[in-house]
Amino acid sequence: MKERALIVDDDPELLGILKKYLENHGLETITAGNGAEALAAAPAGKPDIIITDVEMPRMDGFTLCRRIKDNKVLADIPVIIMTGKKISEADHVAGYGYGADDYVVKPFSYPVLLSKIKAMLKRAARGKNKNAVLKAGDLELNLEGRTIKIKGKPVKLTSKEFDLLSTLASKPGKVLSLNSLLEAVWGYNTADYNDPHTVEVHVSNLRRKVGAFGKRIQAVPGHGYKFE
Numbered sequence: 575m576k577e578r579a580l581i582v583d584d585d586p587e588l589l590g591i592l593k594k595y596l597e598n599h600g601l602e603t604i605t606a607g608n609g610a611e612a613l614a615a616a617p618a619g620k621p622d623i624i625i626t627d628v629e630m631p632r633m634d635g636f637t638l639c640r641r642i643k644d645n646k647v648l649a650d651i652p653v654i655i656m657t658g659k660k661i662s663e664a665d666h667v668a669g670y671g672y673g674a675d676d677y678v679v680k681p682f683s684y685p686v687l688l689s690k691i692k693a694m695l696k697r698a699a700r701g702k703n704k705n706a707v708l709k710a711g712d713l714e715l716n717l718e719g720r721t722i723k724i725k726g727k728p729v730k731l732t733s734k735e736f737d738l739l740s741t742l743a744s745k746p747g748k749v750l751s752l753n754s755l756l757e758a759v760w761g762y763n764t765a766d767y768n769d770p771h772t773v774e775v776h777v778s779n780l781r782r783k784v785g786a787f788g789k790r791i792q793a794v795p796g797h798g799y800k801f802e
Contacts, residue, residue, distance in 0.1 A: 577695050578602040580621035582612040582638065583656070584630040592625070595684050601691070609633025613641055616648055622698065623691055625654045636672050643673030643732060650720055652694040652733050654687070656680055670775055673732040676760065693761025697737065710743050710801070713787060724787055734759060735780045738773075742791060742801035751798040773799070 579601050583589045586607075593603045604619045606612035608630040616624070624642065628635040635655050642648045655677040675694060678687050708715040714723045720736055722729045731739065737759045742750060752770045756762045760772065777799060781788030790802045 576600060576602045577622040578604065578620065579691065580604050580606065580612060580616060580619055580624045582606045582609065582624065582626035582630070582635065584608055584627065588627075592684075596688070596691075599688055609635060609638030609641070612638055616642070616651070621651060623652050623654070623694055625656065625687070625691070628655060628657045636674075639674050640672040649673075650698070650733065652676075652698060654678065654690060654694070656682070670732070670734070671779060675732070675734050690761065697761065698733075708740060708743055710746060710790075713743065715740050715743060722784075724784060729784060731780070731783060734776055735783065738776050739780055739784075739791075742799060746801050749794045749797050749800045755798065 577600075579596055581589060581592050581596070581603055582605070583592070584607050589605050589607070593605055596603050604615060604621065606615050609626070610633040612624065612626065613633065624638075626635040626638055633641075635657075639653050639655065642651060642653060652675040653673065655674045656679075657677055658680050676690050678690065706717050708717060712725045714726075715736075716722070717740060720733075722731055722736065722739065738755065741755065741758050750758075752773050753768055755773050756768060759776075762768075777791060777793075781791055792800050792802055794800055
């Protein structure tokens with residue numbers, strides 16, 4: 575069964591190009607012209623991944639991302655945001671805060687976008703096949719259900735925040751370099767992309783969400799992070 579992508583953009587020409595490109599590379603696709611259409615189409619369309627533009631009428635990409643992540647049925651679907659050059663770094667950081675899993679800046683390379691999509695789909699499939707529950711003190715990570723509890727209470731994380739926490743918690747006491755985290759969590763080839771800000775932003779958001787437990791995620795200056 576082919577994996578399915580939901581592509582969201584108010585530019586019909588780009589929408590058509592992306593649809594054809596992804597279908598030529600083995601993906602099924604459904605499309606929407608704005609966030610509101612995408613939110614209506616997603617439950618029935620059952621996409622495995624969503625690729626959305628930012629600036630659109632009726633509902634922009636950031637709002638769509640937040641609405642997807644707030645929906646219990648759709649929350650686990652990875653979201654890649656496509657941004658224009660005039661979108662600032664602060665907006666990219668905000669996008670991660672809304673739950674975005676990754677982004678590409680227009681004009682982008684279609685092979686790069688495809689590699690990001692495949693990496694996310696692979697991690698999602700790997701997560702579905704795991705049935706382990708990872709426990710560390712009061713922390714409980716359900717790797718199959720992709721849920722987290724602290725002292726028995728559920729904590730809501732984005733897909734990337736969950737992957738980051740599970741990667742760190744699965745190797746307690748071991749320092750994981752920024753490059754190794756970029757490769758393991760984001761699927762990046764660090765020969766092409768090694769911006770530490772990506773990891774730092776997600777660690778900051780993760781610490782905020784897990785409260786006092788965030789102290790166990792420790793920075794090791796000049797090296798990376800470890801979970802104590």
